[in-house]
Amino acid sequence: MSLPWPMRGLYLAVGWVMVMLAVAGAVLPVLPTTPFLLAAAWAFAKASPALDRWLHTHPRFGPFLTDWRNHRAIPRRGKVAAVIGMTVSWLVVLLVSGNPVALAASGLCMACVAVYVVTRPSPPDRVPAE
Structure with missing residues (x-):
């Protein structure tokens, strides 16, 4: 089609x-x-x-x-990078924004995404080609 x-x-x-x-x-x-x-x-x-x-x-x-x-798998290295990236981003918001609502909203959003990312399975091991 x-x-x-x-x-x-x-x-x-x-x-x-x-x-x-x-x-x-x-x-x-x-x-x-x-x-x-x-x-x-x-x-x-x-x-x-x-x-x-x-x-x-x-x-x-x-x-x-x-x-x-x-x-529907995310490699462990990708999970770690995503969580570190979100943490650093939230710290930037903390340092730059004096707005507690922005801090709470961004933190809640990033925490939800982090939970989703971390709870995805890791891919099965790849068999190297001969």
């Missing part, structure tokens, strides 16, 4: 915008990479099998996307 052109174009546009945001997130410490890559994979899966395959076979990001797609 093929999507009508306007919907396919919309999914492709969303996918490419998400890829660009993910690339920005790879170099900017305040912007995450993974959520944007997951959104790009979702959009490309709907619009273009070739672009979906490209993301899932990418040497750097492909294994993580495949682990998420197949097992």
Whole structure:
């Protein structure tokens, strides 16, 4: 089943915008990479099998996307990095903002995301190729 052109174009546009945001997130410490890559994979899966395959076979990001797609799993290293990143971000809010509501709201939001991330399974061990 093929999507009508306007919907396919919309999914492709969303996918490419998400890829660009993910690339920005790879170099900017305040912007995450993974959520944007997951959104790009979702959009490309709907619009273009070739672009979906490209993301899932990418040497750097492909294994993580495949682990998420197949097992809804996050590597332990990714969990640690996410929790550390959220903690540092919250500390920045603490130092910069004098607003207790902003501090509480950001802390609650980050705590909920941290619980979600930490409770995801870790991916199964990969068998090295011979």
